[in-house]
Structures are given as structure tokens and as C-alpha cells.
Amino acid sequence: MDITKIFSLLQPDEEEDTDTGEKQALNQAVYNNDSYTLDQLLCQERYKRFINSRSGWGVPGTPLRLAAAYGHLSCLQVLLAHGADVDSLDVKAQTPLFTAVSHGHLDCVRVLLEAGACPGGSIYNNCSPVLTAARDGAVTILQELLGHGAEVNVKAKLPVWASNIASCSGPLYLAAVYGHLDCFRLLLLHGADPDYNCTDQHLLARIPRPRTLLEICLHHNCEPEYIRLLIDFGANIYLPSLSLDLNSQYDKSTALLIQARATPRSLLSQARLVIRRSLCHTSQPQAIDQLDIPPMLISYLKHQL
Template sequence: SIRLNQLKCVFVCLGHLRCLQLLLAHGAEVDSVDVKAQTPLFSAVCGRYLGCVLALLRAGADPNGNLRNAGSPVLTAAREGDAEILRHLLRHGAEVNARSKVTLWTSGVAVCSGPLYLAAVYGHLDCFRILLLYGADPNYNWPDDKSSTRAMPARKTVLEMCLRHGCSVDFIRLLIEFGANVYLPTLIIEKSTKQNEALELLLKERGCPRSLVSQCRLSIRRHLKQVNRIQDLDSLDVPPRLLNYLKHKPMNCSISQ
């Protein structure tokens, strides 16, 4: 049979889509793994070969990669800022709240790295918004799980990590819009323009309850996530205005995105 090394040389070296399609057509194992448990899809995402990613997904590749691999296609796409690849992975059912198996230490704080966190600290606002649109938990890392120990400081939510890293206020605004709990982070005042702007927004939100329109949208989206339909928003039989509403877009704008 055609094994992983033949698949990988196609896109890791040069990303030849036609060669990949030929290999798949002749029975190549789509989810075979190497010694690092990296699947062909994971390698294609690392190489940012969109055509190869699409071919593998259409051939039935697991969008989550292999469980024995320390990373995942979604984590990689979020870190690299490849919004188009990330969107296709999520459309094919990839886990939007994937967790890295590597615990990161930043500013003395233990963080269980996830896609939202990576998109934020690397400054990829488009990827950050796509993850939230596909159901990423805006309170990722909360509450702490039982694996935490006294020797390891408590993990922080994405909102708190955005504040600590001085992410632009746009990241904070998106988290609030998609339902982040504004009371979770411990506020730390720093001499940073971005930090001050973000803190000002957060304090304002703490003093103003969510509108009924916002609460209804969050409830509907939460239900769609529970029934595993959040990735199928575009295929829902609903009026365009309602679809725009659920996708956090202006009610009268185009829905082609």
C-alpha cells in the first residue's frame, strides 16, 4: 500500500496537489502517521498548502489529526494565522476548543494553550473571530480542572491572558461580544495605552448588562453548539437577516462570507 512517506513528500517539499490527488485515487492511507504521530493533513497545514488540505479533507481525513500528536491542525492554523485553512478545518468538524498537550508558562502563569489563546498572542484577529464564530469557548480555561496543583498557578481565561499580553482592544471587544464573562479576570492596571483602552471597555461592560438582543443570540448559538450544528450555520433554512444576526454581522449586509 501507499504509505505516509510517499504522501508527505508531495506537499512537505513542494505541495504538488495533482500528485497528492493521484496518490489518494490509488488508495493512499489518508490518516497514516509518522513517528511523531503527524498525519498528512497536519503536515499540509504546517506547509500552508490549502489545496492539499482541501483534498485530504474531502478524502475523509480526520480534521483533528492524530490524538498522539502534541499539536493539531487547528492549533497550527491558529498559531500561523492561516484563516482560510482554519475555516475549512472547522467546517469539516475540527474541535474548535482543541487543547495542546504542552503547558506553556507566560509571565509566571500556567496556561493550557488553545486555538483562541494562540490566535490572540500572535495577533491574528481574523483567526480569533473565526474561532469564536465556530463556537470557541470565550471563557476557555475556566473553571480550572482538577489536574491543577498547588505548585502550578491557576490557569487564566483567554480574556485575562489578552489583558496580560496587551492585546488590542479588538480582541477584548470580540470576547465580550461572544459572551465572555467580564467578571472573571483579575484587573491589573498597567501603563499601556492598549491595556488602558481594554480595561476601560471591560469596566464599562461590567456596569452595563447585556442587551436582550445579545442574550438571545448567545442562547441560540449555545444551543447550536450543543447539537453540533454551529459549523452548519450557512446551511440553516432561515432568512438571511436572521443568519447575519447569528453570525454577528449587520442585519442588512451580504452573507457571502
């Protein structure tokens, strides 16, 4: 990341150095959820020129960020209608979409995405909306983000020299550790890598011993369903360097992994994996519904049988 570029983006304009009455009026209208007054103000040029100005309380941001934070949908729609920058940054390099996701405002998330907001948030922020939604278990918001093309194997942005296990831990890892099975399954359905949830081979090579999702789920005592899903979605069951002694006592999750190692995949299961991987390689994991095959096979490919 270019630190100089980040600071230049976040430097206020000369007109932002002074706390003007116009900016205060815009923020107050948003704070009060008074979309009518907000619309009337923005019809006047002396107010509209501050539509993308960062100011306010707490974390200075634009009026759009404030509307996203409070979930004031009508104000958010008015601001967008008057040309507010949908991907404007606050002082933490976070977009209004990131703010809406962080506060769990689904309707605002939908409107921002439909207005063209980048589903991945800002490239200058270390986190992303997908990581936040997966951590919080916001499955409906996660569905919206992924449906608008958000990266399913996204990872936190850290300098290369700071590479460690955490730096390649994507949303699938967070969903497992925080116990959000519905998010875990949704991410796999959208093509999340079931081995490391990281496709950056250069990053993985810098880590002495990266841990697979199977290892992480076993280590955190996740429910057996997490292991079953990883196996069904093609995780390499021989990657975990675990001592799985058949003669010792083991839990249900470990038993599933032992059984999978002892039982070859069915031809039907292998065919499903090949088809899904082919679609993921073309960045179209949701194109299954467009395949000219019987509905029962569609359901099987979508893990609904």
C-alpha cells in the first residue's frame, strides 16, 4: 500500500478546514433523518458544494457516511440522487458501504451496491466489507456483497514483511472461528478456497506452516458440519499434518476426516467438484442455474440434495 497516496486522499480540501454552517446543516438533517430538509438544502448550490466534504462528530466523514452509519435510508437515497460520491472515504479510509456493513444496515447496503459502490470497499483500508460480514455472521449482507461480485477469498491487507498466518486468513476462516455456519456455507457456495481460503501462493510461501481450514476447524472444536462441508466442497483431506490414530478416542469431527481418508469419493461427487471448479475459474460460480441440465442435477450442484 502507498502510504503517501492514502494520506493525500484523506487530506481535507481548503474549504474543509473551516467548520461551515452549510456542512453543519447537512449533517444535522442527516442526523435527524430529515430527508425533506436535506433535499431542500441540496437544491441550493451553497449547500450542495459540501455534499462530499468530511466533517461531523466522532470519525469525520461525508454526509453519506453519516447516513450509512445511522441507517437513515431515505437520507442516503437523497444524497445519492444529488450526486454524492458513493465510494467517498472517511479518515479511516472506509467507504459508506463498509460503514453500513459494520452497523448491519442491510437496506443501506443494498442501495449503495445498486448505486455502484465497490463491494470490496476501499483498496486503502486494511479490512473489507466481506471480512466484516463473515466475522459478524451477517449472512444476508454477505449474500448481497458476493452477489455483486465481492472477492470471496479476500484477505486483510498487510505489508509483505508482516506476513503471518493471520494475514492469509480470509472470510471462511472468520466464519468458522466465530461459529457462523450459514456464512461458512455461503462462502463455499460462492467459490471460497476450502484449503486455505487464500489464493495468493506468494503469501502462503512466506509462511513457515500455513494452517488449512480443516486444521483450524478441528483446533477450534467446530461442529462436525464444518468438516463435512469442507470435505464436500473438495478440501484436500490429506493436507492436515495431524496424528489421527484410529485406535485412540476422537471426536465426531476427527472421525469424519478419518472416514473421508478411508473412503474414495464417489464419481458423482467428483463430477460436481469438477463442474463447480470450472465455473469458479471463469468467475461464474453462480452460473449453475443457467446450465441446460435437469433441475435435480442443478440442486445437486448447489449442494441442495
